[in-house]
Amino acid sequence: MEIVNNKEAILLRELRNNTARWVKGEGPLNHIVISTRIRLARNLKNIPFPFKASDRQREQVLMKIESLLKDSKLLNNFKLININNLEERDIQFLVEKRLISLALAHLNYSSRALIYGPDEVMSLLVNEEDHFRLQSLLPGYQLKKVWEIINCYDREMMNKIDYAFNEKEGFLTCCPTNLGTGLRASVMLHLPALIIMNKLSDLIAPITKKGFAIRGFYGEGSSFQGNLFQVSNQTTLGFTEGEILENLEIETKKLIEEEEKTREELILNHRTLMEDQIMRAYGILTNARIISTSEAFNLLSKVRFGIELGMLTKIGYDTINRLMLIIQPGFIQLLKNQEMKKEERDLFRAGLIQELLPYKAG
Amino acid sequence: MEIVNNKEAILLRELRNNTARWVKGEGPLNHIVISTRIRLARNLKNIPFPFKASDRQREQVLMKIESLLKDSKLLNNFKLININNLEERDIQFLVEKRLISLALAHLNYSSRALIYGPDEVMSLLVNEEDHFRLQSLLPGYQLKKVWEIINCYDREMMNKIDYAFNEKEGFLTCCPTNLGTGLRASVMLHLPALIIMNKLSDLIAPITKKGFAIRGFYGEGSSFQGNLFQVSNQTTLGFTEGEILENLEIETKKLIEEEEKTREELILNHRTLMEDQIMRAYGILTNARIISTSEAFNLLSKVRFGIELGMLTKIGYDTINRLMLIIQPGFIQLLKNQEMKKEERDLFRAGLIQELLPYKAG
Numbered sequence: 001m002e003i004v005n006n007k008e009a010i011l012l013r014e015l016r017n018n019t020a021r022w023v024k025g026e027g028p029l030n031h032i033v034i035s036t037r038i039r040l041a042r043n044l045k046n047i048p049f050p051f052k053a054s055d056r057q058r059e060q061v062l063m064k065i066e067s068l069l070k071d072s073k074l075l076n077n078f079k080l081i082n083i084n085n086l087e088e089r090d091i092q093f094l095v096e097k098r099l100i101s102l103a104l105a106h107l108n109y110s111s112r113a114l115i116y117g118p119d120e121v122m123s124l125l126v127n128e129e130d131h132f133r134l135q136s137l138l139p140g141y142q143l144k145k146v147w148e149i150i151n152c153y154d155r156e157m158m159n160k161i162d163y164a165f166n167e168k169e170g171f172l173t174c175c176p177t178n179l180g181t182g183l184r185a186s187v188m189l190h191l192p193a194l195i196i197m198n199k200l201s202d203l204i205a206p207i208t209k210k211g212f213a214i215r216g217f218y219g220e221g222s223s224f225q226g227n228l229f230q231v232s233n234q235t236t237l238g239f240t241e242g243e244i245l246e247n248l249e250i251e252t253k254k255l256i257e258e259e260e261k262t263r264e265e266l267i268l269n270h271r272t273l274m275e276d277q278i279m280r281a282y283g284i285l286t287n288a289r290i291i292s293t294s295e296a297f298n299l300l301s302k303v304r305f306g307i308e309l310g311m312l313t314k315i316g317y318d319t320i321n322r323l324m325l326i327i328q329p330g331f332i333q334l335l336k337n338q339e340m341k342k343e344e345r346d347l348f349r350a351g352l353i354q355e356l357l358p359y360k361a362g
Numbered sequence: 363m364e365i366v367n368n369k370e371a372i373l374l375r376e377l378r379n380n381t382a383r384w385v386k387g388e389g390p391l392n393h394i395v396i397s398t399r400i401r402l403a404r405n406l407k408n409i410p411f412p413f414k415a416s417d418r419q420r421e422q423v424l425m426k427i428e429s430l431l432k433d434s435k436l437l438n439n440f441k442l443i444n445i446n447n448l449e450e451r452d453i454q455f456l457v458e459k460r461l462i463s464l465a466l467a468h469l470n471y472s473s474r475a476l477i478y479g480p481d482e483v484m485s486l487l488v489n490e491e492d493h494f495r496l497q498s499l500l501p502g503y504q505l506k507k508v509w510e511i512i513n514c515y516d517r518e519m520m521n522k523i524d525y526a527f528n529e530k531e532g533f534l535t536c537c538p539t540n541l542g543t544g545l546r547a548s549v550m551l552h553l554p555a556l557i558i559m560n561k562l563s564d565l566i567a568p569i570t571k572k573g574f575a576i577r578g579f580y581g582e583g584s585s586f587q588g589n590l591f592q593v594s595n596q597t598t599l600g601f602t603e604g605e606i607l608e609n610l611e612i613e614t615k616k617l618i619e620e621e622e623k624t625r626e627e628l629i630l631n632h633r634t635l636m637e638d639q640i641m642r643a644y645g646i647l648t649n650a651r652i653i654s655t656s657e658a659f660n661l662l663s664k665v666r667f668g669i670e671l672g673m674l675t676k677i678g679y680d681t682i683n684r685l686m687l688i689i690q691p692g693f694i695q696l697l698k699n700q701e702m703k704k705e706e707r708d709l710f711r712a713g714l715i716q717e718l719l720p721y722k723a724g
Contacts, residue, residue, distance in 0.1 A: 280645075
């Protein structure tokens with residue numbers, strides 16, 4: 001029996017066992033789109049940005065939002081974790097869960113916090129680069145829905161606290177690239193066919209020229225793995241929120257169409273070869289005794305591809321999403337409740353995968 | 363339903379379905395030794411060696427042995443296949459079955475034949491390099507037993523036909539390297555540990571200096587695959603049969619000891635890594651859709667290693683031996699009863715493996 005006796009440890013354990021909404025994987029175009037995410041950068045009037053603020057001022061920011069959690073019906077059932085109380089590996093776990101940014105993990109500010117709602121659909125970072133970073137995250141392609149949700153929470157906060165805002169520059173943010181709307185929307189795509197046929201780099205060039213970025217699974221500063229790519233807007237000023245989302249939709253839909261077309265070509269011309277690759281990945285995942293994170297990611301990408309192509313029917317996107325989370329170093333150490341070396345994790349990871357994947361694929 | 367309407371086709375189908383004694387894999391030291399084999403080169407007095415003989419003379423050789431089959435109680439239930447009646451892929455099948463030599467397959471002499479007894483323990487090639495090549499083959503390490511068997515058949519023949527023989531040179535043979543005893547004995551070893559630890563080449567050098575050869579699965583002219591190595595004597599003159607077998611035993615036992623020692627080291631220091639490699643091989647074999655002969659051989663070698671180390675207990679050496687046979691091009695085409703391209707065979711091979719290997723290893 002696990003004995004858990006502090007607030008953060010209890011919440012971490014809850015999060016470890018909880019399946020976030022996006023992980024369930026049910027959403028439009030979920031054969032290509034893993035998830036849709038929007039984040040808003042917001043700051044309080046009259047308090048310097050976190051990097052310039054004193055410990056006392058950052059504490060004020062945290063206290064402000066804590067009192068709002070109590071006052072607001074909308075935010076009433078949200079939970080708060082003080083990041084500064086956590087060990088390194090637990091912070092890593094929250095990054096892996098897509099609840100906090102790499103920036104929040106690495107900045108050494110006092111009074112950093114994560115606040116999150118039911119099913120981890122809405123979350124809020126305190127004292128990251130900005131005072132507040134709101135995030136909304138749903139499975140599949142749901143830009144409009146995600147926007148409605150985050151907008152609702154943003155308005156609630158705007159009613160209760162004074163945001164730093166002016167008519168000319170919009171919302172004021174620490175980094176000038178976030179000025180204006182403070183909005184970044186991103187869509188996470190699984191693009192194995194474009195990678196296999198070596199088409200992605202040609203498609204990405206014009207998209208980045210138009211002011212969009214293509215990033216890895218954990219956004220800014222993360223590497224590409226598992227054929228997963230996040231497309232997001234870079235410009236936040238000079239467009240309305242609606243225009244930003246529309247433009248992102250146009251570019252994302254192009255990639256989705258190309259991926260679909262390329263999958264059809266692959267199935268038409270190389271069906272058995274694809275099946276072979278998918279089944280070999282499955283065979284390794286269900287039999288290996290030692291497996292690294294990046295190998296697991298790449299093999300899981302192939303298995304996901306098998307589901308997307310209708311070749312594997314006994315497992316769902318939820319299993320793959322859950323596996324992609326729990327095989328990561330922070331998550332694994334939280335599961336074992338101890339610090340583990342790479343060799344120990346690689347061994348434990350293989351066992352975890354075999355617990356979740358049915359042994360026989362077909 | 364297959365319709366089979368000539369003598370050779372009927373015998374080939376029988377051979378296809380029959381499990382040779384050596385394939386059953388039950389014999390001393392069978393955790394390292396696949397099989398033991400002895401062959402004797404013999405010629406008739408007063409008829410030139412096959413390469414110098416006329417068609418008529420080669421036919422006489424064949425008729426001589428055919429009449430002996432009828433007269434001898436010992437050879438009475440042996441069967442005869444005329445190699446010249448066979449298609450290329452069926453000849454390949456007999457090579458794969460270890461019943462005929464690469465030489466018999468490639469020499470274009472008339473009146474070539476294969477004669478074989480129950481369980482394929484004893485066989486006899488007619489009009490290969492020599493008039494007769496007797497072969498005896500058993501599973502595991504059984505040099506003495508194999509010698510007893512082949513000696514018994516050799517004496518029976520010697521009683522009924524005139525061998526080319528003189529006191530000074532012993533049995534006369536086409537190639538001078540076979541003069542004297544005309545005996546070649548070989549032991550097939552599975553040496554994965556020595557390969558993994560890169561120890562084999564150092565061990566082989568002194569053995570070859572002493573007049574022994576190390577060859578691949580099909581002996582002379584075959585390549586190394588699946589960590590399988592045949593050790594055989596090169597010298598046949600100047601030693602008695604007993605001395606040849608004793609010397610081979612000494613060298614073979616050294617290799618067996620080294621392999622055992624190295625396996626112990628591997629298990630002690632790298633048990634999980636070994637398990638990982640073995641289970642990955644198992645996972646690929648039971649899931650791939652396309653698989654080449656040489657990949658299959660190497661993966662089956664790993665699975666055999668798993669059995670040898672006691673890690674895999676649900677399958678036996680007989681399954682691995684049978685698989686090593688039926689995955690080969692000639693065997694596959696005989697099973698499908700048609701000519702097949704490499705791509706078709708690779709597909710069919712994957713299916714065959716999955717029919718014979720239990721899906722779950724443990």
